[in-house]
Amino acid sequence: MDGTFLLQQLVNGLTLGSVYALIALGYSLVYGILKLLNFAHGEVYMIGAFIGYFVLIGLGGPEDLAVPVAVALTLMFLAAMLGSGLLGVLIERFAYRRLRNAPRIAPLITALGVAFFLQSSALLLFGAQFRSYGTFQFMTGGIEVAGVRISTTRILVVVAAFSLMIALTLLVGRTTLGKAMRATAYDREAAAMMGIDVDRVIVATFLIGSILAGAAGVMFGLVFFSVYHLMGFTAGLKGFTAAVVGGIGSIPGAMLGGLLIGLAEAFSAAYISSTFQDLIVFSILIAVMLFRPTGLLGKADIRKV
């Protein structure tokens, strides 16, 4: 039982951790470039989950799909990523752009406002009840490793999350846009002086971060079924914690932080008690902040005066 049990927790933690990592990336990307904590990010993730849900229902629902499962999943992911990405860009355009040179507290409060706006809009549009992806029968297939059943959806979620993270790393590391993003993060004014269109870089950053959040929303719905208008708050908080633990502004840090938080949740619920799960997760956050204030992989923010 012990080995199997441990492996089971690893699977549980990895699935949850991948979702957290994708959310954390959005926080980290935006913070890296704008030094803005985009608290509306969790709500973008919630909208993504809803878009996935409505595509699934539009295709006939999980019981009675009009198209093969693979096609349905692809469409759900594409629609959610596109919709969330667009939403992210709109938020940047209407809520943050005019405040770009305002004191940092102003966009922070605006971010909270946008979060509540999206939450209440979802309540108004979709109602308050829980909706279930109902994708349970997708879960029955799967493989068995050392006595642990790993469902196809969990494999799909982990693989998709890691592919997205690799794609992001390549994008930031190897492309011109990535180079521009890094330059803007390093010094916005200097980047602008070098002829980088900072506005476009910022829009691209919001787009990419929100696309990842949309994908995370659909993943969450697939594995944990239920979507509702308040789901963004808790997930956003965990994603933010993950970004801070990993070192906010750092891309590999966000991934590491997400996986760490996911695994910590799974193991504390399994070996200690789920009562103290959140206590343990946030204790980790405090411990990291005490010993490495910049996060595990973050760099110190050196300022010339």
Next chain:
Amino acid sequence: MRRAATLLSLALVLGLSLVAAGCGGDDDDEAGGDTTTAATTEDGGGAAADCTGSIGVMAPITGDAASIGEEQLNFTKFAVSQYNEENGTSFELVEGDTQLDPAQASTVAQRFVSDDDILAVIGPAGSQEVEAVGPIFTRENLGFVGASATATALTESGDLPTFHRVVPNDAAQGPTIGEFIAEELDAQTVFIVDDQTSYSTGLAESATESLEGADVTVERDSVNQDQSDFSALVSRAADADVVFLPWQLANKGQVFAQQLQEQGSDAVVFGSDGLFSSDFTAEGAYVSSFAPDITAIESSAELVEAYEAEYGEFTSTFGPPMHAATTIALEAITAVCEEGEPTREAIAEQIGETELEESILGGPLAFDENGDVEGAQFYIFRVLGGGEYEPVDA
């Protein structure tokens, strides 16, 4: 005894028809006959005072528990319109949405007490909400009748003199469930997960006591209902014979049951009354309920038919007790009306003395001195495939 009861109800029917006449009703008077009515009024002498006013209803009309809130609201509306029709009264209903949130419930309660038209309140749904609104209603002597709040302390503490409930309390629920799990399901090990609310921990406590009394091994944990992933907890519960979830969000119970199945466990899930809803459809699971399945009660068949004709089908057991509660409150208001200008205080007192001869829940309904319903009993249902519930004969 029997003769006294007959005499009493005779007096009542007489009194009621007088009331109906006094309130200017022109209905064909079959009131006492087919359904519910019968209040212990002293004697219905003379024309009643102007018998109008409102009752407030508090229910989770939106929010996580919206599916039960809607049924609660509909059954209340149904009871009011039915009562008005039968007695020629014109009582009105004021709606208050609590979202199953104690803070929201307090806001609604403040609004209700400051509305002079409101003479009595039905609800709120959750025990923690009753705790929140209790002091407000107590201060204003406003009577409120609960139809789904089952925490034992609400009535036993004596802090809420104007509170009555038409459903049994958890002192009965825990042992009923414990006994069933130990004897009928023959479980050796039981895993109990509470959701960290007062309703849930109280119920988990009393079930644990009863199970341990029957030599069943009990393991406990708790989980925050903001959470959507229970897989790690599920791995720990997987080896138990029965998993008992005293929760209030049916959807979360459903996720828990599915994750158990996903990990290949064959533990039987047992949900408390909070999971009794169309959102909880785990085949082979059991749920308890504070109210019977009224579609199986012969004397309520007409009511069920009339309700469904107007509001459509209902799936939970949260609705019908609201009907009983509303009818009792309206009876009490009518009784006080006869004496003169109705005051909230007199109505609150009268509620405790009001009895129904044949309530929608089957059989008579009366309160004991604590405000609890007399002869309380819990019911157990089995979840069949496709989300159908079947009553289990205890």
